[in-house]
Amino acid sequence: MSTGIESWNQNLLDIGPMYPFPGSEYVLAIAGLASWVIWHIIQIRNEAKVFKEEDQHFSDKERLESAMNVSNAETLIESMEAHASQMKN
Numbered sequence: 001m002s003t004g005i006e007s008w009n010q011n012l013l014d015i016g017p018m019y020p021f022p023g024s025e026y027v028l029a030i031a032g033l034a035s036w037v038i039w040h041i042i043q044i045r046n047e048a049k050v051f052k053e054e055d056q057h058f059s060d061k062e063r064l065e066s067a068m069n070v071s072n073a074e075t076l077i078e079s080m081e082a083h084a085s086q087m088k089n
Contacts (some may be wrong), residue, residue: 003018
């Protein structure tokens, strides 16, 4: 595989690009930017949906308090007791 250059003692600007698909840089940059923006839009919508579901799930004060008790348990026994009291409710 050769570059086609016989001597480096010449004006290298006359050679031209030595990589595939020259001239497609702008198209690829725009495609990359568009996919990045689209990904962010999809991510924002998905996160908003999850936040809305969590807000609905924890809007009940009793459920929120029981979830906080379970998360504040420092030992396995406290966690089991919190789960047991949550199951009774």
